[in-house]
Amino acid sequence: MTLDLKNIKKSYGHNQVLADISMSINNGIHGLLGANGTGKTTLFSIISGFLKEDGGTITYPTCTSKKDVLIGLLPQKFVGYPEMSVEEFLEYLSQVKGDWTKEETRTEITKKIQVFNLTNVQKKKIKQLSGGQLRRVGLAQAFLFNPKIVLLDEPTVGLDPKERLHFKNYLASIKKNHIILLSTHIVSDLEKLADKIYILKDGRIVDQGSEEKLLEKLSNTVWEIDYQNYTSNSKGTLVKEYNKNGQVFLRIICEEKPSNQANPVEAELEDLYISYFKGGNSYEL
């Protein structure tokens, strides 16, 4: 299965958000990495048909049966219907999504309630849920009846570390049969998970590839230096400061060795993110 985007463009008034997006996305987990406001949500809204692109074409995988669901979407701000219980909400969506018998619907809802650990809250009204529980209902509805394409906009916001791990394991277990596109600015969501990562910047996909391939480009450019050895002559982009065995270290991206005392370290996705977007605690030295 393939989802093909060709030369997608979108502006809001004079603000051009998507300048020219082309992507050919097959089954597997695909990460869309971009800073705040780079157009991730806009692109998802276009793919899911809520927003019309200004130009370009989208080719979706074909649905051959009435029971095929094409797209499942977890919006960034998922709210559901506050007065419905979790069960009622999923039942309602099942009627909208396809041609299912009562028994098929019940079986599928039970499955997703289990997968997303909602058994204890299935009778509760949506307005009574915690943030993490609500997010898990959002995930359950996105995966309901196993859509061919699953769009997840910042899926792990609000999930605790255990739920995050559970969610990542679930994605890995089903990825062969789905096109999963996951947008995030939390790089650890994609680490050792995404088959391919797309970097969205200035309305374009400026880089793409496996985590390994993208990190190769940073080899020999990421350094660690003991804060005590840091001098104002040190160059590069500071990724972060951290404590190791009671000592403060700096992590720096620099084409050349930033100081005599700096040691090379293996590049990670956070370095890649900083190299494109800066942000967080990073700054030029």
Ligand SMILES: Nc1ncnc2c1ncn2[C@@H]1O[C@H](COP(=O)(O)OP(=O)(O)OP(=O)(O)O)[C@@H](O)[C@H]1O
């Ligand atoms: N309905 C709208 N009308 C006008 N401008 C909009 C609209 N929606 C989004 N924008 C603008 O388009 C740009 C991209 O927004 P979008 O929400 O797609 O980015 P994002 O990458 O999802 O951001 P974030 O990571 O903060 O959620 C921003 O500058 C935003 O202000």
